[in-house]
Amino acid sequence: MNQDTKKTTSPVGKAVPRIDARPKVTGEAAYVYDMRLSGMLVGKMLRSPHAHAKIVKIDTSRARKLAGVKAVVTATDTPKIKFGSNEYFFPYTVDQLPLEDEKVRYIGDEIAAVAAVDEETANKALSLIDVTYEVLPAVFDPVEAMKPGAPAIHTSMNNIGVMLPVQYGDADTALKESDYVREDVFVLPSAAHAALEPHVAIGQCEVSTRRITLWTSTQAPFKVREALAKTLEIEQADIRVIKLAVGGGFGGKLEMLPMDFAACLLSQKAGGLPVKIACTREEEFCFTRRKHPVIYKLKSGVKKDGTLMAITGEVIADGGAYCSYGPTVIAACIMRIFMVYKIRHFRVIGFRVYTNNPICGAIRGFGGVQSGFAVESHMDLLARGIGMDPVEFRLKNATDPDTVTVNKLVLSTNGLKECIHKAAEASGWKQKFGKSSSEGEVVVRGIGIGVAADVMGSKMYKAHESAGTIIKVEEDGSVYVFTGAADTGQGSDTAMAQIAAQELGVAYERIRIKAADTEITPFDTGSFASRVTFISGNATKNAAADAKRQILEVVGRQLGLEKDGLDIRDEQVVRRSDNGAVMSFDRAVQLCYSFDYGHLLIGRGHYNPKTTPIDFRTGEGNISGSYGFEAQIAEVEVNKKTGQVRVLKMTDVHDIGYPINPQSVQGQIEGSILMGVGYTLHENLRFAEGRVLNPSFSKYRIPRSTDKVDIASIFVETNDPQGPFGAKGMGEASLLPTAAAIANAIHDAIGVRIRELPITPEKVLAALNREPGRE
């Protein structure tokens, strides 16, 4: 059928084709990289070659004299205002200048930027900027950095940028009352987002008004606008941030980077010519953001019957040179435990430590991946310690629906136990667990489980977390949805279109989306914390309901019918009582625009999730409007001679509330799981003296098509009353339990425990030699 004449009414719950799929398969979709503006200059960033040094002098005179150079900027051209990403709740973590002129804190710290007529000239200009440094002692290990006498990177004591002690009940007594207590230490490496589209920004300044337009590859255009306004010291109203198609984000495009700032400032200095700055792949690996490496210590106790008595522990994260989203990462690293396990006695303290390594920030899962591996491995060991089946152990301790946790999270719909049951059943857990016949065999199989929960929204930079949508219905019946939600590939434009069409009662194909332009679309905090379907989706649903109400009012008045007795379904205005057609949607819209009414149809809606204020010092408060749950079972094959691990199958059972688009939901789950498999088995962003050792796709291996794993994906539909059409957010949860599920399956296969990622063949062989007997 021709794409244009197809009509999909009631699209929610259907696997409609993505609204942006066609321009993407034809290569027509425009990314910032593809923007062409007349007179556009090439911008480049000058970065520190030292991990820690004082800047004695910056001399740009030679660069400025080079033919073809249009602008050179350093900190002296800026108001020298710092930015940070968790400013509202953690003001003391605002610690980064867009351009440094006193001190550099990592290899890559931005010092200057140039704009020139072409790339060659821009690179030449960078080489002509003379910077005199006084190299300072540097520290790269977070534990070393916390010791007295370590080089001070900022002014915080012992280089601790964030400390988060979370304590409830009486953990010490509860540990004493436990029948079995064990302590484990887990070590997690750094990782890269590795979105296929590198960061790219084009800044243009209207010099006479100092108004700025920035096209940038971002997950959060409104957040970028706020940071730009602050650091450039201009009004937000004078900044327009526009998102085009974005080639993947995964948390790496969630904040303003110095290159965004520089592109705008350079344009201003270059008389308003647009300036484009794009990261090379190497810059992308070395100088953007990355995953926090974490040392996660856990000591917990259980009763013989499996009752979890107390969880205690310590999280030490290497945060790199600046704080970025560090506070929320540490919070998420600890707080997710409460969503999953019923626990009253708890004491985990988190430290995010400054080092002279590159900056760590948000990455899909927000600390939940690190915590997922540590906690879910530890829980497996606790279950084994008391001889209890790990599935039974989790069922015994999993949180329930309609409960409030000890730290005041409100878990309303909660399909966790159903997820665990279904995962065990679908994977054949009972027949497979503990059945590895390892004696004499080289290749053995194992099965392991991990569970997780996730938020759908998290207050990271504002007191509210609201999103808004405007819908206009034109005279010809066309429907435009203006949303601040930022589609970075996850499919939010499609979800918004489906939700709008469903609520308005029209075909999906009618909808046109205009998204994420700070000057045109309503505010939205951005694409993070799996919030968009839930929060922006509700805003869109409310806007569509408002437009519908206006149409029904006119129809009701015209026909002398009660508007509340009318609805719009499948492109028809109908009577609610008998679903009888009153008039077509098109006719109804024409009526609104007719001589008698002249009613322009503009629907508006917003949504702020029902949360309570969070006290980030204690971790108390309800951070999300609802919560999503997940159980994952991994089946692996381990070669005891080579140490190689092959993931045979992942069974993923996910409480997604209700799937707005089942195909998109599967796509998120499959992508998350393979990302998790990559992090479990081979991804590792490595460093020496603060320098990234593997900044390319050949050296930093992300999963390839030949690494794909079989995934059985099952939805648990809890139809959340808070969610739009029952939907919950779900873009990250499937990544959280993957590493532990695999590590637990390896333990089942060969009887040894790997506590450090990635689980390389060398580590498997070393563990086999170290622990010849079973634990």
Next chain:
Amino acid sequence: MKTVTFTLNGKKTTVEAPDHELLIETLRERLGLLGTKPSCLEGECGACTVLMDGKNVLSCLKLTADVDGADLTTIEGLAQNGTLDPVQQSFIDAGAVQCGYCTPGMVLASKALLGEKPQPTDEEIARGLDGNLCRCTGYIKIIDAVRAASLRKP
């Protein structure tokens, strides 16, 4: 400078290109064909894949001077008169598109694969696309799409 003549999406094309100019630069900067995506620019991700005489090549590793006489197809050349190529349609139907940045290269690599092996097994599809990275999908729906395209009547 060299005068290079080739067939591009069915049309004879001549460009004057410096000896060091890369095919991706010629396509994007000189000819305005922006569907060919730059990502690593060092031959490791497949985003800039184009077809040269039916085979997939990386336009970031190819000098324009070396494509003289070749028959090139970019993503812009696949759809005919507004009708998508079966591979493109299958990518839409299977949900194989997320951020879309790898998609043009992935579609063209799939096209080359199917040209060589019209009825590939899933393993052959995976091996055939091993040089094209995708960070979004987990590849499952991409393999579904290529399988579906192989079964589709053109």
